[in-house]
Amino acid sequence: MTKTQTLEVRIRMYSDNGQGEFKAFSLPCEGEMNVLNALEYVHARLDPSVSYRSSCRRGVCGGCTMTIDGKILLACMTDLHDGIEIDPYTVE
């Protein structure tokens, strides 16, 4: 991933019952990115309603724990791949 390429990420949208629909976003990938980078990009540039928690960004605090491809993982320590499924609101 050294050249700019476009990736599609699928993010679960917020709903009060936690069962929001997944929505697809395309984003440019410039160099190695993790899930937190993708969420930041989508929140800042594409859809500000996408919310997530994060803190230390370095895999120490556990603050960005969420469900990624069905597994509970740290967003800041999980590499991005095309078609990844991110559910920022389900943490356990």
Add this chain to the structure above:
Amino acid sequence: MNQNETDVLVIGSGGAGLRAAIEASKHASVQLISKGPMGRGGATVLAGADIMADGRSLHKLGYPDDPSDTPEAWARDIVIEGFGLNDENLVEAYVHGAGPEIADLVEWGLSVRKTFNRAVITSGASICASLRRRLTACGDKVELIDRMMVIDLLLSDGGVVGAIGFDIASGEFHVFRAKRVILATGGWHQAYAFNAGPDELTGDGQGMAYRAGAELVDMEMVTFAPNILLAPPKHRGSLWFYVLPGALLNANGDAFLAWEDPKVAKLALTSEWNKLLFSKAAMREVRAGRGTPLGGVYFSMKHLPTNIFDALEEEHKGWRFQGDDFSDLMNRMRDGLAVEVAPAAEYFEGGIRINERCESSLEGLYAAGECTGGLFGANRVSAATTEMLVEGTIAGDAAGRAAAEMDSIPDPSTNVEKLIAASLAPLERSNGLSVRELRTRLQEMAYQKVGVIRNGSQLDEAVSALEELEAEVEKVSVRTKRRRENLEWCETIELRNMVQSVRLSALSALERTESRGVHMREDYPVVDNRRWRKHIVIRSDGSGPSLFHEPVRTEAEVPSEVIPYEVAIVQAAEALLSDPTGE
């Protein structure tokens, strides 16, 4: 609306907040609220981490340090490091409190990896874990509430009697009424386009204290850590190359670090003086047009012999640092790749003004850790971990004892309904400015104009731009209208705190027409002891910031001459290294 009542309200759950809650709970009931992860928030988990104390205290605790070193000798060094701008009452509390803090943490399970001059080396994660363990033992005397976005302090007759915020998950407002309030909210890292702090450090304590009328001090003093990785995105902001040996090169491939004085070289290579000295050298290259495409300089390890490279790999556990695995990148470094690095905002010497009991200028309000100002003067070299522990203990003790003496919580005179309405206004506004756009503008401007190297014309521009930004914050429209899990809404609250923190910093930096410590003015490259051995204190006069000067309290002989900045650094190096117990 949810109503809470407690004796002591602690805001922030990094090391200072945890330590304060532990201490306050000996005397009073405590609520500890945090917007970040409880007990893992703030900069503490990312600390290196060394916890410092004087040699004699460490020797008494059984560590191999110099028993002839004293708290007084260490205090003398801290004041030299701080270019004489330190509040010496705070320094005294710091050096005397350090040893007992380490003893407590070890008792609570701190893992000490090794020792160094005047320091035990551990990790930020271990410090937090030890404090959390102790906090758990406090039982129900401390109530923990996380994901709480605090908006403002509640006042009564000019004193502080609580705070108001909203729960990020539910979007519901909470009123916290308290006899005493402790701010432990860290720095304003996120106001800078490039910084080495966690996401939640947005100057919330400084902003709230300022709006409540408290004094802030030394706000112009900001430390930048050098050699911070600019790319790839997943590693951006990591301190990894700050801890490794390497060569700094400009865009022409020239090694630009040159130490004319061997003592300055020693400081740069063996202590946290490297932050000031490396950052300044790197930013000079960038400002002279010799920077990299991403606006930094190159960091190369190509010159290292392979056996040294191998030894480093072993020492750093196969190129692991914090949670990151750098092995791919390091293989490319071994083959000769140079990465792009730059100075990043890392520590804030200035902040809420406190006395040696950690009392702010407002009745009922205390502050501890990085959100305070005055201890380290113009340049922090000694440990911030020690600061958060010592001040956390002092603030918790003072607030807990004071609360125990009070019969009831004074009724707030703050108009809570009005505050809530103002907080909701950005959600209700339909055609307003975007918080992200304003935030990006603030971050770029702060890094360029209130950054490592300053000058009057850039600071002038910054001050005007910040005044405008402060007005624009009130016109933000949050496009996401729900109250629950609304990051954009939280960012709007944070933006005001960041803008106000940087504004106070820029105003102070413009006012200080000299260079001192981390405050470097191209247009005033001298340390002016005749005019500037004084603090710049700021508080809100109701309509805006109002500045005044206050001479540094000191018992030491005050030099009165005007010295070129570079000469002052050489003099500091000579004074520090002439002391056999110095670093």
